[in-house]
Amino acid sequence: MKLICGLGNPGREYEAHRHNVGFLVVDALSTRLRTSLDQEKFEGRLGTTTVGDDKLLLLQPQTFMNVSGRCVAPLARFYKIPVENILVIHDELDLPFGRLQLKKGGGSGGHNGLKSVSECLGQPDYARLRFGIDKPKGENAKERVPGYVLSPFSKGEASALEPLLDMAAEACEAWARQGLAEAMNRFNRKTSLE
Numbered sequence: 001m002k003l004i005c006g007l008g009n010p011g012r013e014y015e016a017h018r019h020n021v022g023f024l025v026v027d028a029l030s031t032r033l034r035t036s037l038d039q040e041k042f043e044g045r046l047g048t049t050t051v052g053d054d055k056l057l058l059l060q061p062q063t064f065m066n067v068s069g070r071c072v073a074p075l076a077r078f079y080k081i082p083v084e085n086i087l088v089i090h091d092e093l094d095l096p097f098g099r100l101q102l103k104k105g106g107g108s109g110g111h112n113g114l115k116s117v118s119e120c121l122g123q124p125d126y127a128r129l130r131f132g133i134d135k136p137k138g139e140n141a142k143e144r145v146p147g148y149v150l151s152p153f154s155k156g157e158a159s160a161l162e163p164l165l166d167m168a169a170e171a172c173e174a175w176a177r178q179g180l181a182e183a184m185n186r187f188n189r190k191t192s193l194e
Contacts, residue, residue, distance in 0.1 A: 001054060001055045001056075001057065001079055001080070001081050001085065002051070002054050002055070002056050002057070002081065002085045002086070002087070002176055003056075003057045003059060003072075003075070003076060003079070003081050003085060003086045003087070004026065004029065004056065004057070004058050004059070004086075004087045004089070004172050004175075004176065005022070005026075005058075005059040005060075005061065005068075005072055005086065005087070005088050005089065005117075006021075006022030006023045006024070006025050006026035006027075006058075006059070006060055006088075006089040006090075007022035007023075007061065007065060007068050007088060007089065007090045007091075007113040007114075007117075008020035008021070008022050008023035008024075008060060008061075008065065009064050009065050010060075010062040010063075010064065014150070016152045016153065016158075017149065017150050017151060017152060018091055018133040018148065018149050018150075018151065018152075018153060019065060019091055019149040019150055020091075021089075021090075021091045021131045021133060021165075022060075022088075022089040022090050022091065022113075022131070023060050024161075024165050025089045025129070025131060025165055025168040025169060025172065026058050026059070026060055026089065027165075028165040028166055028168065028169040029058060029168075029169040029172050029173065030047050030058055031169075032166070032169045032170070032173065033049045033051070033056075033058075033173070034049075035047045035048070035049040035058065037058060037059075037060060040062075041075065042071050042074050042075040042078070043061065043062050043063045043070060043071045044059050044060060044061045044062050044063070044071040044072075044075065045059070045060040045062060046058070046059055046075070047059075051173065051176040051177055052176075052177050054176065056176055057075070057079065057081075059071070059072065059075065065112060065113040065116075066112040066113065066116060067116050068113045068116045068117050069116035069117040069118070069119055069120025069121065070116070070120060072086075072088070072117050072120065072121065073117070073120035073121050073122075076121065083121060083123055083125050083126050084125070084126070084127075086121075086126040086127065087126065087127040087128070087129060087172060087175050087176075088114065088117055088126055088127070088128050088129070089128075089129045089131060089168070089172065090111055090113055090114060090128065090129075090130065090131065091111075091131055091133045091149060092109075092111075092130035092131060092132050092133060093133060093134070093135040093145065093149070094109065094132075094135070095130055095131075095132025095133075095134070096132050096134050097132055097133060097134040097157055097160075098131075098132055098157075098160060098164045099131075099132035100129065100130070100131060100132070100164075100167065100168055100171055100187050100188070101129075101130040101132075101187075101188050102127065102128070102129050102130075102171060102175065102180060102183050102184045102187060102188055103127070103128050103130065103184070104125065104126075104127050104128075104180055105124050105125040105126070105128075106124060106128070107124065108124075114128070127175060127180050129168060129171060129172060129175070131164075131168055133149070133153075135148065136148045167187070170187075171183055171186070171187040174186055174187065
């Protein structure tokens with residue numbers, strides 16, 4: 001059994017925010033795999049499907065970003081999903097908009113959702129799909145990060161978003177079917193929609 005979790009904040013007011021790109025990727029993946037997130041369990045929206053021989057769970061925690069681990073860890077324990085079978089999708093300030101990068105483990109890089117998941121799982125060695133959202137530029141850029149991640153994509157970004165979400169969903173499916181190394185080889189070399 002495998003788990004793919006997209007990080008974000010619940011509620012209509014957060015739907016189109018950069019910080020919710022993990023939710024958006026899971027939505028695209030559920031469409032791609034012809035399933036729906038129709039169950040409410042462990043403070044999250046959950047969908048189940050199969051990919052190859054594996055049962056695959058798709059998850060959107062409804063706990064708010066900073067305490068995402070409160071949903072992810074109990075669900076993983078209940079279904080006995082080992083950490084190497086977990087993929088977490090999150091927004092990444094340190095990558096240009098639309099750039100995807102799969103990796104195994106690592107620190108939180110200041111991302112509170114990742115920090116919560118790592119703390120609650122008791123280790124950081126799960127796979128991650130980092131979805132580039134770029135970062136604020138210019139004066140006081142660091143101070144503007146909270147407002148930036150909790151704001152909608154620009155018009156130009158929004159118009160380019162759908163194919164990028166589809167590509168991210170494809171990367172998630174590749175992880176589920178072929179494993180992390182193969183998915184990294186296919187998707188980490190791409191910049192945006194090359």
